[in-house]
Amino acid sequence: MGEKDHYHHGALRQALISEALKALESGGLEGISLRGLAEAAGVSKTAPYRHFADKNDLLITLAAEGFRRFADLLEGAVAGLPPVVPADPLAGIRALSRAYVDFAQSQPALYRLMFSRLGYSLHSEACRLNSERAFGVLTRSVQEAQLAGWKSKKDARALILSVWAGVHGWAGLLLDGLVPEGFIGPQEDPLVFSQGLLD
Amino acid sequence: MGEKDHYHHGALRQALISEALKALESGGLEGISLRGLAEAAGVSKTAPYRHFADKNDLLITLAAEGFRRFADLLEGAVAGLPPVVPADPLAGIRALSRAYVDFAQSQPALYRLMFSRLGYSLHSEACRLNSERAFGVLTRSVQEAQLAGWKSKKDARALILSVWAGVHGWAGLLLDGLVPEGFIGPQEDPLVFSQGLLD
DNA sequence: ACCTGAACACCGTTCAAGT
DNA sequence: ACCTGAACACCGTTCAAGT
Numbered sequence: 001m002g003e004k005d006h007y008h009h010g011a012l013r014q015a016l017i018s019e020a021l022k023a024l025e026s027g028g029l030e031g032i033s034l035r036g037l038a039e040a041a042g043v044s045k046t047a048p049y050r051h052f053a054d055k056n057d058l059l060i061t062l063a064a065e066g067f068r069r070f071a072d073l074l075e076g077a078v079a080g081l082p083p084v085v086p087a088d089p090l091a092g093i094r095a096l097s098r099a100y101v102d103f104a105q106s107q108p109a110l111y112r113l114m115f116s117r118l119g120y121s122l123h124s125e126a127c128r129l130n131s132e133r134a135f136g137v138l139t140r141s142v143q144e145a146q147l148a149g150w151k152s153k154k155d156a157r158a159l160i161l162s163v164w165a166g167v168h169g170w171a172g173l174l175l176d177g178l179v180p181e182g183f184i185g186p187q188e189d190p191l192v193f194s195q196g197l198l199d
Numbered sequence: 200m201g202e203k204d205h206y207h208h209g210a211l212r213q214a215l216i217s218e219a220l221k222a223l224e225s226g227g228l229e230g231i232s233l234r235g236l237a238e239a240a241g242v243s244k245t246a247p248y249r250h251f252a253d254k255n256d257l258l259i260t261l262a263a264e265g266f267r268r269f270a271d272l273l274e275g276a277v278a279g280l281p282p283v284v285p286a287d288p289l290a291g292i293r294a295l296s297r298a299y300v301d302f303a304q305s306q307p308a309l310y311r312l313m314f315s316r317l318g319y320s321l322h323s324e325a326c327r328l329n330s331e332r333a334f335g336v337l338t339r340s341v342q343e344a345q346l347a348g349w350k351s352k353k354d355a356r357a358l359i360l361s362v363w364a365g366v367h368g369w370a371g372l373l374l375d376g377l378v379p380e381g382f383i384g385p386q387e388d389p390l391v392f393s394q395g396l397l398d
Numbered sequence: 399a400c401c402t403g404a405a406c407a408c409c410g411t412t413c414a415a416g417t
Numbered sequence: 418a419c420c421t422g423a424a425c426a427c428c429g430t431t432c433a434a435g436t
């Protein structure tokens with residue numbers, strides 16, 4: 001308890017980010033205030049302005065961190081997979097979709113923030129890079145499925161956007177509580193929409 | 200310009216709602232404040248509390264109005280259609296999807312509000328009724344498609360949620376500016392995702 | 399370079415008071 | 418029944434000032 005740290009060891013920026021991520025999941029976007037984060041970090045209400053231009057800048061930084069985790073998760077989900085074979089061309093897409101929905105459900109407020117601000121946040125280097133990394137996993141999964149014989153005549157871009165819309169929309173419906181209780185049992189495939197359309 | 204209307208003819212509630220809808224489309228959700236709406240309606244900052252329990256109550260009322268328009272639009276989109284035939288079982292779903300996406304694009308802030316608050320707003324009678332009305336259009340369109348031979352062996356509930364996820368996700372991607380420029384030409388089908396998956 | 403304190407222009411909400 | 422005004426506890430943000 002010295003009086004050393006008015007200066008937060010120069011780590012105030014990171015401290016604010018992790019306080020914000022905590023606040024995001026416990027109280028949602030509306031629970032986040034710069035003043036509150038500053039107080040939680042033990043610093044004056046205006047100190048955050050040394051590290052972020054304004055509140056939106058902080059939110060975009062959170063979105064970038066979210067996309068980083070998101071891309072890591074998606075890449076990990078397909079990394080250990082055996083090569084996609086014609087017998088089951090959708091294996092990669094299925095694994096990816098599961099990870100996608102898992103992410104949205106385990107960190108709903110962060111997921112919402114990431115996509116609700118995408119219009120603005122794509123101007124951020126970190127945000128663009130990491131969201132493109134996530135998008136790359138999706139792209140490759142669809143391409144491999146096509147190479148394994150799935151809808152090989154269709155336009156790749158249209159398929160990619162189609163799969164994305166499906167899984168993104170499904171995650172949204174789940175987050176909004178619009179999927180009837182018990183619709184997905186634990187042993188069923190979480191990617192229910194694929195059972196209807198992806199064949 | 201008499202001094203008659205401190206009382207707003209008893210129409211203050213409706214005036215606040217339409218001011219709010221205006222503000223929603225011009226400045227987004229973040230541009231809405233009870234105090235601002237009160238001022239725009241020419242009334243004191245606390246007058247709205249005679250008509251709405253709190254800000255969230257007002258937002259839910261807006262969502263209900265949104266779902267009312269949404270349901271009207273969707274019902275209108277399938278109302279004039281010829282009976283669905285086996286030659287083109289997806290005609291109804293296509294018309295519905297077009298209307299769905301049109302609504303989202305023409306009133307993005309309202310659309311976002313409707314779905315972002317669905318968890319809370321379903322406790323509102325008006326919200327539940329109108330969203331169920333919209334959901335009913337979707338349900339019937341899918342059922343008719345199945346009767347006309349489209350995926351007639353599949354579980355209806357799964358198909359309905361699949362189509363919903365697809366069109367909802369597609370609308371979200373469009374609103375977030377994630378669909379590449381020029382991806383949909385004016386003469387192409389706006390329901391691109393259906394060209395990829397719905398066959 | 400990094401942080402504080404006062405100040406400004408906003409919020410949502412409550413409550414006593416007016417007509 | 419409907420509205421006002423003062424008041425309270427918050428916000429984001431700017432700026433001069435401190436170390």
